[in-house]
Amino acid sequence: MTAAARPRSRTVLAAAHVVPDPAADTGPHGPAVLDWDATLAFRHHLWSHGLGVAEAMDTAQRGMGLDWPAAAELIRRSAAEARTVGGLLACGAGTDQLPLHGASLADVRAAYEQQLELVEQCGGRPVLMASRQLAAAATGPDDYLELYGHLLRQATGPVILHWLGPMFDPALEGYWGSTDLDAATATLVRLVADHPHKVDGVKVSLLDAGREIGLRRRLPAPVRCYTGDDFHYPELIAGDDQGFSHALLGVFDPLAPLAAAAVRLLDDGDRDGFRAALDPTVALARHLFQAPTRYYKTGVVLLAWLAGHQAHFSMVGGLQSARSLPHLRRAHQLADELGLFPDRELAAARMAGLLAEYGAEDG
Template sequence: MASIVLPDLDRSTGTLVLGEPARLDTRSAAPTSRAVYAASHVVADPLRASAENAADQIDWDATLQLRRDLWSLGLGVAESMDTAQRGMGLDWAGARELAVRTLTEAKSVGGRVVVGVATDQLKTDSPSLEEIRDAYLEQVEAIESAGGEVVLMASRHLARAASGPDDYLSVYDAVLSAATRPVVLHWLGSVFDPALDGYWGFSDPSAAMDTVLQIIDNHRERVRGIKVSLLDPALEIALRRRMPDGVRVFTGDDYNYVDLIAGDGTHTSDALLGAFAALGPFASAAFARLDDGDEQGFRNILGPTETLSRLLFAAPTQYYKVGVAWLAYLGGKQDHFRMIGGFETGRSLTHLAELVRAGDAIGLFTDPDFTAARASAYFAVHGIR
């Protein structure tokens, strides 16, 4: 049986015997009960990955294969967003190239894609509101001209420059008025990015909700929905109860997605989740059950995955991408455990070991012998035998 010597939190070591992989009935067709996107990560070129400029550090073949794998499971891809290290190794030039390559690949296989746009091409930390507006417009135009639909990501620049909710209303009004395709807004909480504290003009998210809804009401014909990444299920539920008809709430709550997607009998959330990059087969199988009207089957498959997801997204939450790449490496989706910008150093060996245990607990590893060999070799290099 496949076994691994793993470090424990108390600095001792223990042996884990890997169990059998989960048996999942996945589907290649897109779910009909919900709109579902997985925010995928990027695979680094191991020979170039470093703390230097990350624009030329991507292994394009391996990165695009991750997207093909998600499409084959019926899942859409959310591109050039947080999971792809946007703003944490991946700049606008790299994000644009990634988006264009993914959109081109999607056309060849019929895959669904939404692409994150922001203001990260700005070279100053203190731009004017007009410069922020123009930066958004430049990125929207670039993605739409390539055939993509955008997710209007929260802007660190706007969080610094705005003096109150009216400044957000002004910038978003200009950008949404210029969009030619349906837009998904993005409410990213400070737990994911501390630089976004006070977004929409209020430190209290409950107060900020009025600004969000005013923006949506003013541009209902252009807003497809909003991705909510606050790790606050009560606030997401309150928001979706106030949402205009036809405007979707995409949960980005990687702690509580099962209940939020299943809904309360009246309102439900769609999904745009970084966790699904690591849990693609589970998501595919679970939504197949939900499509068939089997909510309990959906919960039975996806419910146990929340323990792993919560560990992936443990504080400091922005380093969850490390766990996504680590699990991809252990599952044979990439040939090494290096990340652009040297980002893999953001998690400890004990955290990586806990991810192995949590992944094994749900049957994540489809080839236990392969996973054990990879994990054992990695930990052995660091003196854990």
């Protein structure tokens, strides 16, 4: 595959899942062993539609089974593949090589530096991921401003800042130094204002369209707002008379063909056509990301398997069991109604086989 031309009007990144090696002899606590051929083939699928790949993010099970050594290798390999096709690549840099509890602010800074250096060496656009360890160690907004300020000054080029809400990861409650979202937003805006040339954009995953729009309007030009809102993405990407959001979305993993075609309508100035194309996908997105939201990855991987992008329905750490069979059945139905499956008969046969395996075919 070759990378298709990227959309002109928006920067669009799909956070891609990983495919484990089902024959690997590993337990639920790792280490993760990936099927590299299938994992990288899916990145080429995304690039072939003109989408960028957001690599080693939470969709790839960072913090939920994919450890730092595996994530580092994933970044290296994806970067090498991106170079062969000219694909757009952003990569998560975090602190997940540290234990969840007991890390100091100095430990957190060093961990970020290690991962940031790797991403930059590989040529990816760094995404400074929200850090569980920083949330545990910080005593207030000044700790965030000091630590992130240091990282931004050190970065060789612009980075994407990442605000992931606690619905995606409960350990991130109170990020940016406050559980008051207005205060947290003010801290983030101050950080960006202090370093406008080192911030490519801010990725916001709070599932609150009004709050994202408010933040978007406070960002200095040319800093982008990347929506991570898997509930309200059509309206946020379409935008209004005062601006719009770009996209860095986990839901664009299964929606890649539809999402790419829809955004190209925006390239032609057809906002109504864009909404008509993408609005019908929201029911599936809301289903996949229903509470507990952090387990949305299970539905994403199911749909990749049903669509024929991989040969099995398994996940790092056994998280294919994180959603119920009725939930998975409904995901198949909604995706089928959207025409997401290149081979509907294959998808139906695989779904029927899954249900039959657990005695739920008539449920």
